[in-house]
Amino acid sequence: MTPAMTQTVTPQHETPASGPAQARPRRRAPQTRIAGLALRTPYWVFTGALAVVFLFPLVWAGVASVSPQPGSNQINGWGLGNYVTLAGYQAGVWQYVANSVVVSGLTVLFTLVVSLLGGYAFARFRFPGRNVLFLVVLAILMVPYATLLIPLYVLLNSLGLQNSLLGLALVLTMFQLPFATFMMRISFESVPRELDEAALVDGCSSFGALRRVLLPAVKPGLITVGLFAFLAAWNDFVAPLILITDSAKAPLPLAVANMRQQVMGVVDYGATQAGVVVLALPCVVLFLLLQRHYVQGFMTGALKG
Amino acid sequence: MSVQQAPVIPPPAGGLPPRSRARRLRSSRGAALRGWAYAAPTALFVLVFFVLPILLVGQMSVSDWPLLAGNRGFNAPDNFRDAVDNRFFWDSVVFTLTYTVIATVLLIGLGLGLALLVQESGRWKGFLRTAILVPSALGLASASLLFYALYSPQSGPISPLLEALGLVEGPVSFLGSPGAALWSTVFLIVWRFAGFYMLLLLVGLQGIPHDVFEAARMDGANRRQTFARITLPLLRPSLALCTIMCVTGSLLAFDQFYILTKGGPDNSTITVVQLIYNVAFQGQNDLGIAAALSFIVLAALVVINVVQFRAMRAPEGK
Numbered sequence: 001m002t003p004a005m006t007q008t009v010t011p012q013h014e015t016p017a018s019g020p021a022q023a024r025p026r027r028r029a030p031q032t033r034i035a036g037l038a039l040r041t042p043y044w045v046f047t048g049a050l051a052v053v054f055l056f057p058l059v060w061a062g063v064a065s066v067s068p069q070p071g072s073n074q075i076n077g078w079g080l081g082n083y084v085t086l087a088g089y090q091a092g093v094w095q096y097v098a099n100s101v102v103v104s105g106l107t108v109l110f111t112l113v114v115s116l117l118g119g120y121a122f123a124r125f126r127f128p129g130r131n132v133l134f135l136v137v138l139a140i141l142m143v144p145y146a147t148l149l150i151p152l153y154v155l156l157n158s159l160g161l162q163n164s165l166l167g168l169a170l171v172l173t174m175f176q177l178p179f180a181t182f183m184m185r186i187s188f189e190s191v192p193r194e195l196d197e198a199a200l201v202d203g204c205s206s207f208g209a210l211r212r213v214l215l216p217a218v219k220p221g222l223i224t225v226g227l228f229a230f231l232a233a234w235n236d237f238v239a240p241l242i243l244i245t246d247s248a249k250a251p252l253p254l255a256v257a258n259m260r261q262q263v264m265g266v267v268d269y270g271a272t273q274a275g276v277v278v279l280a281l282p283c284v285v286l287f288l289l290l291q292r293h294y295v296q297g298f299m300t301g302a303l304k305g
Numbered sequence: 306m307s308v309q310q311a312p313v314i315p316p317p318a319g320g321l322p323p324r325s326r327a328r329r330l331r332s333s334r335g336a337a338l339r340g341w342a343y344a345a346p347t348a349l350f351v352l353v354f355f356v357l358p359i360l361l362v363g364q365m366s367v368s369d370w371p372l373l374a375g376n377r378g379f380n381a382p383d384n385f386r387d388a389v390d391n392r393f394f395w396d397s398v399v400f401t402l403t404y405t406v407i408a409t410v411l412l413i414g415l416g417l418g419l420a421l422l423v424q425e426s427g428r429w430k431g432f433l434r435t436a437i438l439v440p441s442a443l444g445l446a447s448a449s450l451l452f453y454a455l456y457s458p459q460s461g462p463i464s465p466l467l468e469a470l471g472l473v474e475g476p477v478s479f480l481g482s483p484g485a486a487l488w489s490t491v492f493l494i495v496w497r498f499a500g501f502y503m504l505l506l507l508v509g510l511q512g513i514p515h516d517v518f519e520a521a522r523m524d525g526a527n528r529r530q531t532f533a534r535i536t537l538p539l540l541r542p543s544l545a546l547c548t549i550m551c552v553t554g555s556l557l558a559f560d561q562f563y564i565l566t567k568g569g570p571d572n573s574t575i576t577v578v579q580l581i582y583n584v585a586f587q588g589q590n591d592l593g594i595a596a597a598l599s600f601i602v603l604a605a606l607v608v609i610n611v612v613q614f615r616a617m618r619a620p621e622g623k
Contacts, residue, residue: 047422047429047433050419050422050433050436050437051432051433051436051437053496054436054437054439054440054496054499054500055436055439057440057451057452057455057496058439058440058443058451060455060462061451061454061455064454064460064462069459069460113346114346114347114350115347117343117344117345117346117347118343118344118346118347120343121340121341121342121343121344121347122344124340125336125337125339125340125343125344126333126336126337126340127336127337127338127340127341127344128337129341130340130344133344133347133348133351136351136355136356137347137351139355140351140355142553142606142607142610143355143359143603143606144556144557144578144599144602144603144606145557145559145578146557146559146578146581146582146599146602147359147362147599147600147602147603148354148355148358148359148362150362150365150581150585150592150595150596150599151357151358151359151361151362151365151596152354152358153592154361154365154375154592155353155354155357155358155361170350170354171354173350174350174351174354174355177347177350177351181347206339206343231442231444234444235443235444235445235446235447236444236446237444237445237446237560237563237564238559238560241563241582242582242585242586253444253446253447253450254446256447256450257446257450257564260450260453267457267459269454269457269459269460270460272450272453272454273451273454273460275450276447276450276451276454279443279444279446279447279450280442280443280447280451283442283443283444283447284439284442284443286442287438287439287442288435288439291435291438294438294442295504298504298505298508299508
């Protein structure tokens, strides 16, 4: 039974993958071709199953959020009832989305500005303490989140930044600095020195050279840094959990997590699914659009290993 | 406010002293000043939000510091004694280590397998790569919430599916028993991070020169020999990086257990970081003891990472 199935099933997969190469296998002896297909079938089944395992939870969340289920706002038929629940939860979902947008926007902005200037400094200038500062920045990676968040909670209170989205964004920026600074330093170092030296000789200030000549050259690095900063800030859960105590100022992940414990201990899974969709959608879309830059970030990250 | 403005001020300062344009290139003192001006925002961030907190956590760990009352003076070594005496301390250490070993072995093994599976180019493999990578765009908290619904007895699709296939009788409780909760969380972590480690190892694989494989093939090495004698040794730096990242990340696990299990059932899934959070903000409300715990975790992590670096660097020195 298995060989028969093999013959009928495999060509479907084979044809779209190898369009122009199709003519070649025809010339081979038919037995080897069938044997080849029979050998390949477990491969297709296995890899197909892998793709399903990784994609299924995401697709399921999307479908389940609009499908009927008991205990949610969408009991009969398909519709957006769960999103209505989400929209009406406490301060309203728009408030939480706005909080997340503000925090992510500020984090991306701070990270880009600080790492652009820092990367320029580390790549192009020699100054006392340069190596020490760079090592201290990388040391941020070594220190547990919780070890820093407990004192930061106290520190932000004394700076008057308790419960503030600005304070949260500053903390999240700090956690981004090791990767961002490293990435921007590499980006600047890969630009030929002659480029900015020519600009300096032509009378540009060092800032002018950075703005007019180097900025366009390091743009791919900036996109990667910005993408990682956005994903980290949009998704962060622990920092707001500790630093934000006013529930109206909670970013989206915290709000959706809090939402589960509402309504007399009964969890509204429909609304949770809707929340997950709202949380995941921007990340997945950005990821698919900027996949190249995401992979680029890993290339750089792996270089230091 | 001054903190907010800080990143904006330095650039003009960097271009400030236009003494003599020609001399500027050569003057190393000017260059040093400008270098510091550009590095100032980084230095300020690191100082205020990293160095200062580390010093503060040191001070807090030897002080009586309730959450609401603030600093009430030196009390060393009470906090450290209380931290170790906490009735969940050793349980959480053992659980965290168990979880770390399981997660690291699975993630590195699967990451390597997946990387080998999808390393050649091609449309289907490109699609596979993307499919495996998409979950890593999600936040850990979003992924945990997603699996919280996926595992739920009310709306989860897995249990009915298994029942329909006749594999189990009655609904499966994914988070009901300590073992099930651990493995359900591990599955979530594998789903979320396998693509991440696959990508890191893929970059490592692509760094291996092609002629090495070619030479091995000419010498008549079979696939297994090539993998054991060439791929694995040359992939060592990437594997080391992945292991260190995975061990560090797993030791500090928090989001997934906080959202999926809340430390239950029967307090069986409390990780060390969750213990710190509970001591600081839930119930005990003692920042001093939490700081002492954080300090212990920091020290342990430094030791573990130094050991890992040593272990992985050793053969290269020969």
